Amino acid sequence: MTLMRQYGQIWLRTASRRPIYRSFNSTSRLSVVRPFLLSDIGEGIKEVQIIQWFVEPEARVEQFDKICEVQSDKAVTEITSRFDGVIKKLHYEPEDVAQVGKPLYDIDVQSDISPEDEAILAPPAEQAISSAAPQQPQKAVVQAQGQQDDTINVQDESPSALAGKHASLATPAVRGLLKELKVTITDVTGTGKDGRVTKEDVHSFMAARKVKSDSGAQAPSRRHASSADHSQVEKTITLTPVQSQMFKTMTRSLTIPHFLYADEIDVTALSTLRRRLNAHPLNGQKLSYLQFIIKAVSLALEDFPLLNARIDAGNGDQAPKLVMREKHNIGIAMDTPQGLLVPNIKNVSSRSMLDIATECSRLLTLARDGKLSATDLTGGTITVSNIGSIGGTYVAPVLVSSEVAILGIGKLKTIPAFDDQDHVIRKEVMNFSWSADHRIVDGATMARMAERVRAFVEEPVLMMARLR
Numbered sequence: 366m367t368l369m370r371q372y373g374q375i376w377l378r379t380a381s382r383r384p385i386y387r388s389f390n391s392t393s394r395l396s397v398v399r400p401f402l403l404s405d406i407g408e409g410i411k412e413v414q415i416i417q418w419f420v421e422p423e424a425r426v427e428q429f430d431k432i433c434e435v436q437s438d439k440a441v442t443e444i445t446s447r448f449d450g451v452i453k454k455l456h457y458e459p460e461d462v463a464q465v466g467k468p469l470y471d472i473d474v475q476s477d478i479s480p481e482d483e484a485i486l487a488p489p490a491e492q493a494i495s496s497a498a499p500q501q502p503q504k505a506v507v508q509a510q511g512q513q514d515d516t517i518n519v520q521d522e523s524p525s526a527l528a529g530k531h532a533s534l535a536t537p538a539v540r541g542l543l544k545e546l547k548v549t550i551t552d553v554t555g556t557g558k559d560g561r562v563t564k565e566d567v568h569s570f571m572a573a574r575k576v577k578s579d580s581g582a583q584a585p586s587r588r589h590a591s592s593a594d595h596s597q598v599e600k601t602i603t604l605t606p607v608q609s610q611m612f613k614t615m616t617r618s619l620t621i622p623h624f625l626y627a628d629e630i631d632v633t634a635l636s637t638l639r640r641r642l643n644a645h646p647l648n649g650q651k652l653s654y655l656q657f658i659i660k661a662v663s664l665a666l667e668d669f670p671l672l673n674a675r676i677d678a679g680n681g682d683q684a685p686k687l688v689m690r691e692k693h694n695i696g697i698a699m700d701t702p703q704g705l706l707v708p709n710i711k712n713v714s715s716r717s718m719l720d721i722a723t724e725c726s727r728l729l730t731l732a733r734d735g736k737l738s739a740t741d742l743t744g745g746t747i748t749v750s751n752i753g754s755i756g757g758t759y760v761a762p763v764l765v766s767s768e769v770a771i772l773g774i775g776k777l778k779t780i781p782a783f784d785d786q787d788h789v790i791r792k793e794v795m796n797f798s799w800s801a802d803h804r805i806v807d808g809a810t811m812a813r814m815a816e817r818v819r820a821f822v823e824e825p826v827l828m829m830a831r832l833r
Contacts, residue, residue, distance in 0.1 A: 398453050399486040400468030403444075412464050413437045414537050414606050415457045420470075424452045432470065435463070436537050436606050436703070440742060441735045450474040460540055462603075535562045536702045536735050537605040542567050545602055558734055563702050607704040618763050622803040625761050626811050631823050632777065633793045638825050647719055654777070654795075655697070655751050656721045657828070661821035662749060662772065663693045663713040664831050669814040672770045673746045676805060687805060696745035696768075697725065700755065701732045707765075708737050709745035715833070753777060753795060762800045769802040770811070772818075 403413070413435040420432055426446045434443050454471040457463050474486070535543070535550060539562055543550055546567065553570045555562040604612060635657055643651045666673045673693060677686040696709040708728040710721060731737045747768055752760045753776035760773035775796035782792040797819070801811045821828040 398471050398473045400471050401486060403463050403465050403467060403469040405465050410437045410465065412462050415459050415461050415463055416441065416537065417459055418455055420452050422452055422454055426450060426452060440737045440739055448472060448474045460537065538607065538703050539564055539567065541602060541605055546571060605704065607706070611705060614765060615763060617766050621764055621766065623764060623800050624803045624808065625798060625800055626808065626815055627759065627796060627798040628815060628819060630795050630797050630819050631792055632795055635822055635825050636793050650719055650722050652718060652722050656718055656725060657825065658774065658822060659695050659710065659713060659721055659749055660718060661818045661828055662695060662747065664821055664828060665814055665817040666693050666747070667714065668817060669810065671806065671810060672814050674769055675767050676769065676802065690746050694744050694746045696748035697728065698748060698750035699729060699732045703735055706732050706737060706742065707745065707748060708732060708741040711744070747771065750774065758796050760798050762798060764800055764802055769806055771800050773798040
């Protein structure tokens with residue numbers, strides 16, 4: 366027997382003169398179909414909702430090709446392929462909820478697999494068990510609701526489907542509304558970006574259909590309806606990821622002892638300054654009241670850093686601690702098609718008014734398109750909620766557990782008032798409503814902070830003097 370080496374192979378020559386080859390490689394090559402496990406995408410997220418698939422079974426993919434788009438309670442994320450191969454099975458349908466650590470799809474891997482990549486592939490022996498399990502709960506929910514999977518066919522190729530580049534796409538909240546109302550997405554004309562369907566489009570469609578239905582109804586049928594059984598009809602639907610996160614966050618928030626401090630703010634001088642600045646906008650960027658208020662809050666936090674802190678409650682026998690934070694990452698509550706989202710502007714104290722306005726525009730655009738990143742949505746230290754942009758004079762905003770204060774802004778109103786000579790003048794006012802964590806913030810501290818913000822807003826020249 367002779368040991369020989371040739372071209373990266375070890376082979377043995379035996380007495381029969383027949384060589385026995387043994388190849389060696391640094392990585393293993395898979396020759397069977399393996400389930401791809403949904404990996405942890407950060408921030409403690411345990412589940413995501415499938416928005417859309419970019420591939421179908423038997424599709425060939427390469428590394429970094431887009432596989433699917435998912436919606437977590439934080440943001441929308443695209444999942445790309447780690448391997449070259451052929452997709453064999455998709456474990457979920459659009460709108461299904463996928464669990465982290467469970468198989469997402471099966472792939473026939475046709476490239477070398479490193480030891481690091483083995484962690485995201487399930488062993489072949491588990492394939493038969495894992496491939497059937499994830500879908501059962503989802504189908505049970507749909508059957509319990511009496512809904513059919515084809516109520517919304519986002520890939521319908523009917524002539525009315527292509528009103529825009531993304532006319533058949535919608536956010537999870539919109540798709541949930543479509544399923545609830547039993548409306549096909551391609552029947553609705555989308556007015557969102559690239560023809561996307563929004564909640565407002567769905568409500569407009571239903572209103573138009575109701576008007577058409579009422580106009581064609583006969584008088585006898587209306588009399589018959591009036592005598593019909595009016596017992597309540599209920600239907601159970603699952604929460605979207607954003608709604609689910611709001612449920613958890615607000616449940617935790619209402620265990621915090623809040624107190625409310627409200628005041629009326631005269632923004633007449635600020636309104637005049639804003640009009641003058643917007644008459645000559647820099648880089649085409651106009652300023653709103655919100656940007657001035659955000660800057661005023663940041664300037665006041667320099668004198669009252671307690672309102673920028675967070676509480677570390679500790680575990681077991683550990684005493685609660687106060688964690689002071691240097692940067693002012695001010696969150697902005699936004700009403701989006703997905704629901705309420707609160708991205709934050711990082712390090713406001715070092716930003717100019719123009720920087721703040723530009724960042725507000727960027728975050729608003731991403732929020733409306735459902736493209737906010739986890740970085741945009743985490744790390745906030747205090748929140749400003751401009752509910753007055755929709756309506757309402759007073760608000761009692763609710764804290765989140767990682768912050769100790771929040772400001773709610775009411776609607777701008779014009780009222781008659783008296784000046785120093787008792788003359789009737791025109792005044793523009795807003796109501797500011799503060800909520801604070803009463804475990805560490807006392808009423809006097811909150812009042813002083815609110816008064817400092819009021820001074821900056823009512824006399825913007827004081828704010829300008831503090832700008833860097």
